[in-house]
Amino acid sequence: MPSTSVALTPGLASFLKSLNTNPIDTSIENLVSLLKRRQIRHSRSCATATAYLLLRVISACRTSEPVKLIERVQSVGRRLIAAQPREMVVGNIVRRVLGLIRDEAEDDRDAEFALSEAGSESQPQTPRGFDDSSLPLDRDMLRTEADRAASRPPLTSMFSLLSHPVEDNSPASTPGTQSPRGFPGHGPGKDVRAEVLEGINEIIDELDQVDDQISSYALEHIHSNEIILTHTSSTTVQKFLLKAASKRKFTVIHAESFPNNHDATHATVSGASPVDEENLSFEAFQKPLIALGITVILIPDSAVFALMSRVNKVILGTHSVLANGGLVAAAGTRVIARAAKVHQTPVVVVSGVYKLSPVYPFDFDSLIEYGDASKVLPFEDGDLVDQIDVQNPLYDYVPAELVDLYITNLGGHAPSYLYRIVSDHYRKEDISF
């Protein structure tokens, strides 16, 4: 594959650099192989790469017909997801972009609809169902109406049972609802593509700002002289703690998460700039907590239970959050959450909304990724490696009942409320595309 960035090690930075110069198909291939080789990992890097790629894909699309755009994004999305199905943020970003296109297309269609309807003096069999709500806040209801106009099945309201029959009983309306879908260009001159590109840029901005937004809630949750336990070198958690440290004095107990993340954790604690160039822009310029006068205690994971009785609050980062309120996080998280439960210590998970996946965890085992076994037992110990089976799971599934609170860039939510945020961010028809 021709790569213009030979000097860089393959990763997010090199990918973004090559994105503008390479042809679009090469870029897709590039990202697919980066994801497959795990040269882009971390949820945020994957999300950023996906968002930038889709930005390129859409701006390279010559059409601005929503149907074609959706097809294109879907096909790219499927390839990316197939490349790394456990990196759920990729799917999340693709779904959000699909949702963007659909929203824009529907805005267009509704505008057109209103025009045609004004002419026909709204007969009883107009395709506007009962759900065409005038309540300003109820987005779901509005969507429901729009959904039906396009004769798609998902309906959220209980009233769908009794609502005015559109699909079958008024065949006259069908061509009316279909045609705007086929010829969206006839809309009142709005460029769907430009709107979508703007939307993707907003997603990219969101990805940039998400940690700062989350950290703005820090002072509400961390109080003076508290003892906070955390795990792994999550940037979100670090920023969260740093924000609180600027105002308050507290103690942090940091579990090191051997063997996958202990080096990064040590670096985070000591403030030595991490070697990982992917995180260069985020972490390298960040002061460690100790520089702000916070007592940081580094412990091995195995000591978590022993210290839990002294801990006031557990703050965890995550890999992805699932629709039922459960989460997939670095291995060892479940042990911590379980220990916290036993000691009745509150568990707070900080996570950007972009990590929230509409996927329902039917099969927990399939969500767990297994990593490099040599981190557990180096291959130098060849004799031992021959005789035993070494495994290194990277993630844990933490069930919803072990989590007390989620803090996202939108605020704090109970795990049982996450379904609501899911339905606000993703369209039903995109959940499995």
Added chain:
Amino acid sequence: MATETRSSAAAGAKPFDIVASYNELLRSDPDLTMPIAAIEALVLLLTKEPSSTISETLDLLEKSTTILKKANPNPIGLSAGTDLFQRYLITTLQRPGQLGPAGDFKAIRTHLLTNGRLFIRRAKESREKIAAFGRGFIRDGCTVLTNGGSRAVASLLQKATADEGLPSAVRFRVIYVLSSFKNADDPSGEPEGMETVRALRAKGVPVSTIPESAVAYALGKTDMVIVGAEGVVENGGIVSRMGTYQIGLLAKAIGKPFYVVAESHKFVRLYPLGQYDLPINQHVIDFKYDDDITEQKEEPTTPTNGDRQIELPLCDSVDFTPPHLISALITDSGVLTPSAVSEELIKIWF
């Protein structure tokens, strides 16, 4: 005027017997759920009883609903239907200009009266929808424990056996908990759910039937519990066949997921605080002396339909499973957490 017609109906005169038509509907179609039968009965009522004003209609509905509820020993299921119908009418009327500009009420009325069949069809379709959502829960090689005679569960399990969407059919096993009560409606006297058991076996699913007392024993070999519900209450708990609560408790204790399959028209605005807080007259716990038993032998009591709510026969008794035991509700509007139920209800009530 409406009062007159109703009072004559209540006296058992000619006009329209809502209770009879409700029971007739339930009898005629075994696939019909209680809420839908109630809605259908109300539709029939509106067809039979002419009413031209809104308040007249609402009054008529209100009165008939009360009669219907009184006549039924377990009004939870049907009240979901009657409430939905009433709310639909009121909410639609409050938002003018959607079903026709001036003749609002007439348009809604004709819509409701002419589409009775459609509602039934949609209700049945919603079971299909649930099956599509719930299919993902049943994985290859898993064992499902279920109970009762829920049609939604039956359709979900049958859908999982024959799946066109997936490359290969899912192989799973079913443990069916059979009630110790004899089914009163069934002349053969076999417990509820045998029909589903037979249907599943015919499709090549290995089914084991166990008594209720063996649930704790069997749960160790189970991957998940899937049950149906008669009504889903506001806090996300369910009112379901007697025995469901204990399965829920055991599943929680053993750490197995407990899923509920229910159509969203079964959501009912009720907030029971415990087992004995349900608006049902059932004498499951019945303390007796020696004298009572001899007395009962002499004259078998017949359920009297006085002013009091009539008693629910023991084989139809229900219990309440609180929301914290439920992992998820599989409904036709998606897989919901128990707390999502109240939101759906709020959407239609406020």
